[in-house]
Amino acid sequence: xxxxxxxxxxxxxxxxxxxxxxxxxxxxxxxxxxxxxxxxxxxxxxxxxxxxxxxxxxxxxxxxxxxxxxxxxxxxxxxxxxxxxxxxxxxxxxxxxxxxxxxxxxxxxxxxxxxxxxxxxxxxxxxxxxxxxxxxxxxxxxxxxxxxxxxxxxxxxxxxxxxxxxxxxxxxxxxxxxxxxxxxxxxxxxxxxxxxxxxxxxxxxxxxxxxxxxxxxxxxxxxxxxxxxxxxxxxxx
Amino acid sequence: xxxxxxxxxxxxxxxxxxxxxxxxxxxxxxxxxxxxxxxxxxxxxxxxxxxxxxxxxxxxxxxxxxxxxxxxxxxxxxxxxxxxxxxxxxxxxxxxxxxxxxxxxxxxxxxxxxxxxxxxxxxxxxxxxxxxxxxxxxxxxxxxxxxxxxxxxxxxxxxxxxxxxxxxxxxxxxxxxxxxxxxxxxxxxxxxxxxxxxxxxxxxxxxxxxxxxxxxxxxxxxxxxxxxxxxxxxxxxxxxxxxxxxxxxxxxxxxxxxxxxxxxxxxxxxxxxxxxxxxxxxxxxxxxxxxxxxxxxxxxxxxxxxxxxxxxxxxxxxxxxxxxxxxxxxxxxxxxxxxxxxxxxxxxxxxx
Ligand SMILES: Nc1ncnc2c1ncn2[C@@H]1O[C@H](COP(=O)(O)OP(=O)(O)O)[C@@H](O)[C@H]1O
Ligand SMILES: [Mg+2]
Numbered sequence: 255x256x257x258x259x260x261x262x263x264x265x266x267x268x269x270x271x272x273x274x275x276x277x278x279x280x281x282x283x284x285x286x287x288x289x290x291x292x293x294x295x296x297x298x299x300x301x302x303x304x305x306x307x308x309x310x311x312x313x314x315x316x317x318x319x320x321x322x323x324x325x326x327x328x329x330x331x332x333x334x335x336x337x338x339x340x341x342x343x344x345x346x347x348x349x350x351x352x353x354x355x356x357x358x359x360x361x362x363x364x365x366x367x368x369x370x371x372x373x374x375x376x377x378x379x380x381x382x383x384x385x386x387x388x389x390x391x392x393x394x395x396x397x398x399x400x401x402x403x404x405x406x407x408x409x410x411x412x413x414x415x416x417x418x419x420x421x422x423x424x425x426x427x428x429x430x431x432x433x434x435x436x437x438x439x440x441x442x443x444x445x446x447x448x449x450x451x452x453x454x455x456x457x458x459x460x461x462x463x464x465x466x467x468x469x470x471x472x473x474x475x476x477x478x479x480x481x482x483x484x485x486x487x488x489x490x491x
Numbered sequence: 492x493x494x495x496x497x498x499x500x501x502x503x504x505x506x507x508x509x510x511x512x513x514x515x516x517x518x519x520x521x522x523x524x525x526x527x528x529x530x531x532x533x534x535x536x537x538x539x540x541x542x543x544x545x546x547x548x549x550x551x552x553x554x555x556x557x558x559x560x561x562x563x564x565x566x567x568x569x570x571x572x573x574x575x576x577x578x579x580x581x582x583x584x585x586x587x588x589x590x591x592x593x594x595x596x597x598x599x600x601x602x603x604x605x606x607x608x609x610x611x612x613x614x615x616x617x618x619x620x621x622x623x624x625x626x627x628x629x630x631x632x633x634x635x636x637x638x639x640x641x642x643x644x645x646x647x648x649x650x651x652x653x654x655x656x657x658x659x660x661x662x663x664x665x666x667x668x669x670x671x672x673x674x675x676x677x678x679x680x681x682x683x684x685x686x687x688x689x690x691x692x693x694x695x696x697x698x699x700x701x702x703x704x705x706x707x708x709x710x711x712x713x714x715x716x717x718x719x720x721x722x723x724x725x726x727x728x729x730x731x732x733x734x735x736x737x738x739x740x741x742x743x744x745x746x747x748x749x750x751x752x753x754x755x756x757x758x759x760x761x762x763x764x765x766x767x768x769x770x771x772x773x774x775x776x777x778x779x780x781x782x783x784x785x786x787x788x789x790x791x792x793x794x795x796x797x798x799x800x801x802x803x804x805x806x807x808x809x810x811x812x813x814x815x816x817x818x819x820x821x822x823x824x825x826x827x828x829x830x831x832x833x834x835x836x837x838x839x840x841x842x843x
Contacts, residue, residue, distance in 0.1 A: 305714065331716035339714060345707040348700065355697070356704050360716040362697055402715060 258283040258318060258410055258441045259304070264465075265312035266303050272311070273299045275465035281410060282457065284439040286432070288473060290449040290486055291462035297445040298340050300462070301414050304443075305337045306330055318409065332360055336403030340414035340445070343399035346388025350379055353387045353398050357405030368405035375431060376401055393424035400431065410441040417448055429455060450487050453477050461486055495664035500798040502655065502667035508790055514675055514744070515758075516782025517682040521737035522755060523762040523774035524689065525730030531706035531769030532726045533594065535607030540734060540759065541752025542618035546585055547735030548742035548751055549626045551578035552633060559637050559646065567649050569673050571633045571743045578739055583731035589614055590727055623749050631747040633674075649673040674743035681736055686775055689729065693771065698725060706769050758785065758822035765829045767836030776837070785821040788813040 259281040267273035273296045281287040289297050302308045304315055306325050315322050317333060327337070336357070345353050354372055358365045373380040376397045382390065387398050396416055403411055413432070417425040425448060433455060436442050446452035453459045456473030461482060469482055476482050522544060529537045554574025564570055593614060597606055637644040653669040693699040698721065705712040705722045713719055742751060762781045766773025792810040813821065829836065 307710075307714070327713045328716045328718065331714075337714050339711065342708055343711060345704045345711065347707050348703055352700050352703075355700060356712070356715045356717060359697065359701055359718070406716075 256283055257281070257316075258285075259316070259443060261300075261304055261313065261315045263313040264300060264303055264310060264315075266308055266310040267299065267465075268308075273465050274303060274313075276313070277460075277462060277465055277467050278470070279304070279443065279460055280458065281441045281443045283409070284436070284441055285457035286436055286442040286444065286455055286473075287458045287460065288449075288452045288456035289443070289445045289460045289462055290447075290452065291460075291468070292486075295462040296465040297462055298414055299465070301337070301339075301412055301443070301445060305335070305412065328360060331406055331408075334406070334409040335412065336406060336408035336410070337412040338399045338403045338414060338416060340418065344387040344390075344395050344402070347386055349384050350387055350390070350398055351383040354379075354401050354405055357402035361406065364406060368407065371407065372401040372404055375404070375434065393420050393427065396420065396424075396428060397431070400428075400435075404435065404440075408440065410443065411435060413442065413444040415445050415447055417446065425451070450477065453487075493662075493664055495662035496798045498658060498662055498665050499667050500795045502669065503794055503798070506667065506669045507794075508786060510669070510671070510675075512783040512786035513779070514678060514782075515786065516779035517678050518737050518741050518755065519758050519762050519782055520682060520775045520778035521685065521733045522759040523766070523778045524686070524771045525733045526759055527763040527766065527768055527771055527774040528702070528706075528726050529730050530763065532702060532709075532722060533598075533607070534709075535604050535611060536760070537730075538608070538611045538756065539589070539614040539618055540730070541756040542615050542622065543582055543586060543731060543734040544738030544741070544755065545622055545749065545751040546618060546738070547578050547582040547731075548738035548747050549622055550581040550735070551575055551739035552626070552631050552742065552747050554578055555633055559635075559644070560639070564646075567673070569633070569649065569677075569743065570646060571674070571739060572677055575736065575739055579732045579735040582735035582738075583728050586727040586731035586734075587724070590723070619749070626747070626749065628749055631742075633743040633747065651676065672744065674740050678740040678744065681740065685733060685736065686772075689771060692729075698722070702726065754819060757819060757826070758782075761822040761826040761829070764826060764834075765836055767838035770836070770838045773836055773838035781822050781825055784825060785818055788821045789815045789818050 257280050259279070261279045263276045263278065264274045265272065265276055277296070277300060279287070279289065279300060289300065291297055299308065303310055306327050310323060317335060320333070322330060322333070345356065348356070351369065354369055355365050358368045378394060379397055379401060382394065387395060390398065400413070400416065416432070417428050420428065429451060432442060432444065444452060453473040453476050459471060459473045459476040460467060461469040461476065469476060469479065471479070477487070522540060526537055526540050551571055551574045554577045555570045558564065558570050558573055563573070565573065593610060594607065597610060634646050634648050650673065651671045655665070655667065659665045693703055701712070701717045702722050702725065704715070704717055705719055709719065738751060758781045762777035763774045765780065766775065766777035789811050793806045796810055797805045
């Protein structure tokens with residue numbers, strides 16, 4: 255199985271402060287990888303490091319076999335990566351459609367096709383296309399954010415806690431959408447607080463702690479591991 | 492009181508009040524839009540904006556001088572307007588030079604906003620020196636008489652005269668005129684065209700939307716693949732062009748002075764903050780509100796009053812809310828009130 259994304263031995267942080275202490279993260283082509291772990295474990299920091307927003311001190315990252323360490327986010331978008339950060343992931347004063355258009359800023363000729371695809375995944379957005387994204391509900395805002403990252407038809411979609419703060423029903427909707435996007439052979443690297451539900455759809459799961467891999471296995475195996483269940487999954491519902 | 496006197500009062504009010512307010516409001520608008528765009532995208536208060544306007548006016552003056560010496564003119568367009576494109580280009584060049592050599596350095600270091608503000612104050616002082624070094628400390632007229640080979644070549648301010656002949660024929664005693672000079676007419680036309688064009692640019696074009704996106708959330712803009720460097724470049728191009736237009740037209744309407752910007756900076760910042768920082772059309776609204784408030788605060792109501800009351804009640808002294816010397820206090824008071832009551836401005840912009 256070929257690895258779409260392969261990040262090995264990541265070491266880095268903010269200024270002098272080291273947050274990542276050598277963690278590995280991988281995504282197989284067209285599969286779903288999920289990162290879980292306690293608050294402050296460095297999950298978001300790892301995502302930022304992969305997307306070129308944080309200088310790495312050590313480690314290697316390849317995407318589709320190509321070395322991407324030191325590439326700018328703009329270059330990564332062009333290569334076929336899309337990233338939805340955890341916070342502030344829409345342009346609040348831009349209309350929904352303008353938000354989406356920004357996802358294909360580097361390739362204006364792909365805007366029309368991208369919009370068509372995103373509206374087919376999120377029909378609710380088409381009705382709201384002229385509304386400023388800041389006025390939408392949390393779930394709809396998350397759809398805009400994911401839609402923006404899908405505009406360039408990426409091979410890898412990176413999502414940082416896409417269901418944070420959403421109701422259980424909206425959370426299930428978002429998970430359904432992620433599965434639907436994945437069916438079109440888009441690889442997914444997702445950080446999730448709702449660890450149990452996320453690992454259920456994960457091909458590979460990473461449990462992170464203080465910037466290191468605590469456990470790496472298939473989603474199924476991690477769910478079955480009593481050690482993991484006790485420390486990270488809470489009690490079974 | 493006769494009807495003609497009511498008409499007299501109304502037309503006088505329009506001429507000396509509304510038109511003046513629109514004129515200064517347009518100047519403020521062209522400047523405040525640049526200030527608010529720069530704030531939204533580069534996130535600092537660009538105090539050197541006023542001096543960029545002065546610099547634009549000075550470039551236009553030298554352009555005018557050169558064109559006059561070459562004998563180049565297109566009647567009836569004032570030569571100053573012909574020099575405007577070059578002045579805008581030179582001003583944009585200066586803005587980019589300052590950005591690349593000064594602000595870009597602090598951007599690369601990710602300096603806090605206060606460093607940028609202090610830097611822009613430093614740039615202001617440097618620019619004021621450069622402006623005096625190039626243009627001298629004296630005033631300069633855009634409409635001057637050129638003496639060449641003993642021949643005196645005049646250029647006069649073309650003017651539109653509205654004397655309302657029809658009204659004076661029908662209403663005995665009506666005797667008001669409105670005069671609009673060519674630079675004033677150009678100011679109204681340029682302001683309308685520039686603001687309309689800017690609106691189209693920001694709402695219809697990819698780069699314009701990208702500018703608004705960077706203003707909303709710069710990190711997300713980068714993540715989306717937006718070329719932030721190009722957005723910064725266009726911010727200076729737009730800000731510099733509008734500054735050159737405003738400075739030149741103000742100098743053509745009055746005269747060029749090295750301290751041209753001195754009385755502009757405070758009202759323009761008041762307008763930008765009132766309109767909600769980062770909101771170009773809020774800044775335009777703020778500019779006209781400040782212009783109106785300022786004009787009518789120092790407006791001498793005596794003439795209007797005397798038209799409307801019987802002769803024996805005529806006022807002999809000025810009837811103004813605020814003495815003209817305190818004109819600059821008006822935008823200052825507006826700024827303080829806005830900051831107290833609604834620091835995000837009337838259109839809810841970013842917080843300074
Ligand atoms: N911009 C930042 N500057 C400094 N420290 C940060 C910054 N962002 C996060 N951190 C710190 O890095 C650590 C990991 O944060 P993060 O990656 O956001 O954790 P997670 O996403 O796993 O909850 C935390 O201790 C956090 O306080
Ligand atoms: Mg996080």
